[in-house]
Amino acid sequence: MISSLPIIDISPFLNPSSSPEARQNTASAINSACMHYGFFYLTGHGIPTSKLDQIVDLARQFFFSPLEEKNKIKRHDAGGPEGGDGARGYQGMGENITLGRRDVQEAVDLYREWDHSSASTSSPSTSRTHKTLQGPNLWPISPPELKNVYLEYINQLQGVGAALVRAMGVSLNLDVPSPGADANTEDQEIFVRNTDRSFWVMRMIGYPPLSTPLKDGEDPTEFSCGEHSDYGCVTLLLADPTPGALQVLAKDNKTWISADPIPGAFVVNIGDMIERWTNGLWKSTRHRVIHRGNNYRVSVPFFYEPNFDAMVKPLGKLVQRTGGQAVHEGNTYGEHLMGKVFNNFYSEVLGEDCGKLVD
Structure with missing residues (x-):
């Protein structure tokens, strides 16, 4: 399996004093x-x-930690007596399903708190019953420092995500921003404006080793996470040093590329919303996780998503660049997300490095 993913330095888009040349080099690499x-x-x-x-x-x-401790924050269906919102909380081993198979993983799902939909209040409901995605996050009780450390980390990641989508706008050679631009203005800042209240998702995922033997040349039948594309904006993946687990499908649709962790670096991939915005010029790439090492693998992906009410549709300039035919008429990210939750949660649930609610 080859390993040839490019390495990109995002610092020119985080440092205001960076030169235009440095920023352009990063944009071109992206x-x-x-x-x-x-x-x-x-x-x-x-x-x-x-x-x-x-x-x-x-x-x-x-x-x-003991299963009884993990189940104290177990995910429950929205509207039920347990107070779940259908998405947040702990998923036990085998509850995650991709392409009709049970993934060999357990996970905790955290979302941005429900504070920025046009129909929402400034804070989550205090009611015991919650609508889909509108409940509070269910934070692990142990280790006790986890919540505060993760909240600080999430704030840092949102800054990285904003820098990354800003660089993407430059790399696509969109128009320079002008005064008076709004969320629908198709310039270099369109991704920034439509993610400034990102409905982000963070997952903690644990993978025991797969048990089914695999002979040379044989297709796997057991997966830590099955083949899928992420359906949101961009993913920033942090994982432990385990090699050979995350595999990326090359553009020939035959070759699998190893995406082994590099210390201090994130593995980044674009999701289906970026593919839609670019009218297929940039395509979200299918990937999978097959963990056959002897250790218990841990990954913590962060999904930097559009705002819940962001309108995601092909950009006119990129429609023309890709042949003149739009691939999608567009809808809000919230509509897209809720459709995935209602239609896929019980058969195609939150995925991995994985992404979520995979097709």
């Missing part, structure tokens, strides 16, 4: 990576490796 892979490594994000190691370690401590 365009090339999105055209040819849909995946790349991201460095220069400014988050210390010690913090990244702590994030993984805290997740591992949670997964190694």
Whole structure:
């Protein structure tokens, strides 16, 4: 299995004093990576490796706690007496399903709190019964420091996500922003404006080793997470050093590329909303997780998504660049997300590095 994903330094878009040349070099590298892979490594994000190691370690401590402790934050259906919202909380081993198969993983799902839909209030409901996605996050009780450490980390990741989508707008050669631009103005800042209240998702995922033997040349029948594409905007994946687990499908639709972790770097991939915005110029790439090592693998992906009420439709300039035919008429990200939740949750549930609610 080859390993050839590009490595991109995002620091020119985080440092206001960076030169235009440095920013353009980063933007050009992103365009090339999105055209040819849909995946790349991201460095220069400014988050210390010690913090990244702590994030993984805290997740591992949670997964190694007794099942009765983990089930205290178990995900429950929306509207039920348990107070679940259908998405947030702990999913036990085998509850996650991709392409009709049970994935060999357990996970905790965290979302942005419900504070920014046009129909929402400024804080989650205090009612015991919650609508889909409108409940509070269910944070692990142990380890006790996990919540505060993760909240700080999520704030840092939102800054990295904003820098990344800003660089994407530049790399697509969109118009320079002008005064008076709004969420629908198709310029270099369109992704920034439509993610400024990102309905982000964070997952803590634990993978025991797969048990089914695999002979040379044989297709796998057991997956840590089955083949899928992420359906949102961009994914920033942090994982422990386990090699050979995350595999990316090359553009020939035959070759699998290993996306082994690089210390201090995120593995980044674009999702289906970026594919839609670019009218297929950049395509979200299918990937899978097959963990056959001897250890218990931990990953913590962060999904930097559009605003809940963001209108996502092909940009006119990119429609013309790709042949003149729009691939989608567009709808809000919230409509897209809720459709996935209602239609797929029980058969195609939250995925991995994985993405969520995969097709």
